[in-house]
Amino acid sequence: MKVKMLSRNPDNYVRETKLDLQRVPRNYDPTLHPFEVPREYVRALNATKLERVFAKPFLASLDGHRDGVNCLAKHPKSLATVLSGACDGEVRIWNLTKRNCIRTIQAHEGFVRGICARFCGTSFFTVGDDKTVKQWKMDGPGFGEEEEPLHTILGKTVYTGIDHHWKEGVFATCGQQVDIWDEQRTSPICSMTWGFDSISSVKFNPIETFLLGSCASDRNIVLYDMRQATPLKKVILDMRTNTICWNPMEAFVFTAANEDYNLYTFDMRALDSPVMVHMDHVSAVLDVDYAPTGKEFVSASFDKSIRIFPVDKSRSREVYHTKRMQHVICVKWTSDSKYIMCGSDEMNIRLWKANASEKLGVLTSREKAAKDYNQKLKEKFQYHPHIRRIARHRHLPKSIYSQIQEQRIMKEARRRKEVNRLKHSKPGSVPIVSEKKKHIVAVVK
């Protein structure tokens, strides 16, 4: 007879002294871990609930401006610095860590229409309603010196926007035409027009640095190449586009914030239909900015809210609003992709977390592991109806909520009419136009 009994030595399973860590032997045999899926599901449900519990995105409000904030700019080298221009011509530079204003400049008479920092971070440019372009030093004036711009360019017409080249000493302004300037000169290197309407914004492509995009109030988006004298091509939409923003990771993708409450993500190579139509706002979209990862962007709207959209989704993943925040005019995603800033009508700049329930500060390794595990679980079970309902629930102010209901009814009525028309006409005579193509009027090359 050969016999062996299971006989464990307790010393191998119990810690020796109280100062030791507890011994936890593991065995990953599935029969010892029954109900794996239901338990993971419950964990995912709990994680989703906790995410909603801890979703407190609002961090700080920077007040000091005496009129609505019209434009914002990030400092290219310092995460803590942000520049803002107001409707009374005042420019302020803020320190985000201390959450205070470090410098105030009375830059223009009338609105500050555009502001942008030079790529090296030593100076910045502003344009205003007083038909001037001014270059300022990023550091304040020394003791006894006057606060004065480095250069001032007097133009003939009002400039409505400005953007700086990402690598060279060249910047572009827009107004009645798109002007490209050398920093050393007082007259533009070249100016380009296509049509006769005022151009509201111009943006350099961060990767293909010679490319520019602009949007004008005659409903079109025009693309330029700086190396040639004429514009490349344009796309005409249903309504006017307020701003565009280039994807910082994919050179050919840009997103346009439109007056028809939607945002359109275009592939520059095929403008005849947008890659994605982002719908959720209930009023005109005024500004848009990409996260440095290029996976998401944030949009500011006249409906007093900002929303975060994934690039490949048509619905927003997040909406931020507060009782006191009025029409949001400008929005920026910080370069560390963790925060969002927005400037609004009621003179405040607000700082938000990009991920509403994220814990700030240093995480211990166990916290980090738990966070990653929960994230994966949420991802795995995100399509289950119960979990999806909790994850998608957002409190909305009454105005937005009722607007959404109203627009849903309107859309439903339109759709019903279309279906009826389709049903009662000769097959093939009524074309089915997809939502993407519906808003594109024409592409001109």
Add this chain to the structure above:
Amino acid sequence: METAPQPGRDLPPKKDKLQAKKKKPRRYWEEETTPIAAGASPGPPRKKRNRELRPQRPKNTRTPKKSRISNKPQVPKKSLEWRNPEPQQILSGAQDPFPGPAPVPVEMAQKFRRTDKSKKLPYSKSKTRSRLEVAEAQEEEISVKAARSELLLAEEPGFLEGEDGEDTAKILQTDIVEAVDIASAAKHFDLNLRQFGPYRLNYSRTGRHLALGGRRGHVATFDWVTKKLMCEINVMEAVRDIRFLHSEALLAVAQNRWLHIYDNQGIELHCLRRCDRVTRLEFLPFHFLLATASETGFLTYLDVSVGKIIAALNARAGRLDVMTQNPHNAVIHLGHSNGTVSLWSPAVKEPLAKILCHRGGVRAVAVDSTGTHMATSGLDHQLKIFDLRGTFQPLSARTLPQGAGHLAFSQRGLLAAGMGDVVNIWAGQGKASPPSLEQPYLTHRLSGHVHGLQFCPFEDVLGVGHSGGITSMLVPGAAEPNFDGLESNPYRSRKQRQEWEVKALLEKVPAELICLDPRALAEVDVISLEQEKKERMERLGYDPEAKAPFQPKPKQKGRSSSASLVKRKKKVMDEEHRDKVRQCLEQQPQKQEKAVKPLGARSSALDRFVR
């Protein structure tokens, strides 16, 4: 068993020369080494081994194609790479004799595989498909990793082997006690409790504590390893069954009239009058449900975490006194006097399934830990083993002289049956195989009739309650040797138990999720997917995913005349039509085959009505 390829020492030298001719001379600091024969490298002389060639990468390992569009995730073919690893060349000349990760036997990895590849998913878009492929690849990787970690398990299972020709069933408990070490021998004991017998017993989930309840009201719990008594009371009422709740601190006792809950000091915490005349108790640890079967024929589920009765199901089969749970999916199996076993979930008012098992009434039911086998015994003196995976067919059966009144499965698939005052134990080939009923593995005769049986988790011990008290039998190879410290740890401290309790309560599985397939939640819900699709089509008035009709592209140089456009259109239409016809033809013979009558059957006048 798959193994990693050995470094190519046994490659023929001829090939070596051929390769050498093709190669350019390289410097010693460059990665590839060159033969000295080329004479171009002034580096230090190398060992001969260094010149040997690496095994060539087999052709079937595809290098991932770079896609132009960046958002498509590339499916990592990790598993392929592991099987064909390239040995690392090291400058010093030393070479890893076992390059690449350790090989993993396929059967071992199979144990950890979760997804069933035989199930076909409905057609999905390429994005979804690629995501599914990624998930599958990860699944594979995880199973391989888990299989590799098997190596770290500390304990080996016990065994009992007779010397050639010796029948293990003849080996007595006293022989085993003499042969094993002192610690194991101490696990065999008899409690002589003739006064309040017969006894029911229950081990706690960690296998550390034992509760016993005598018919005449004797209730006691103790740490059976150290033999430390926790409490001992007499409830002055008949005790029908006894069961630990999620931890050893709470104890449910089915008494003559009502169900009572005691703590580990013997203080009565609750008396549940809604559960009356309870005969059998089962506790579902992950759902925190106490299932009670009563004389009145009701199966009641009590949620012990909130103290609510969440379901009371009428089995409509008279008195219920045979009950067990399936530890794999928390389904309750009830045995009835008409020979059927019914499967119940609290979410459904009707039984999930009914299995006709015996000609007489069912006396005992047991389900093994993997949830694949069910053992039943009936009044017809039969002992049967059923397959629970879908078909519910009997796998093996055997007639016992007395018929078994009590059955129990151990963690490693041993089946114990109590027949009168004899306990028989059968063993199978392994954990997943059913026990073979031909030869018993062990037998033991007790001093009284068996009234309760349970294998102790994580110990090679079978607890038997009988009319003469309690016997703790040694059954080598019964229990899982390696426990998981986070799941149920026999050596846990008080703090660890408290921590575990909080965690377990946080992830309490809702009772509605109890169903036959516990993995159903992770699978694609095909039915509602199709329903949604249909609804969407109705709402839109057209099929949004339908293929658009073919539109010929405009061509240059006069080839876009309307005649040629029509011709091109027609060509595509004809092609599609032909495909459709071909598909129809392929399906037709299958239909005809069904209609063909068996040969040799005589034609009848009624055939004309057959369609």
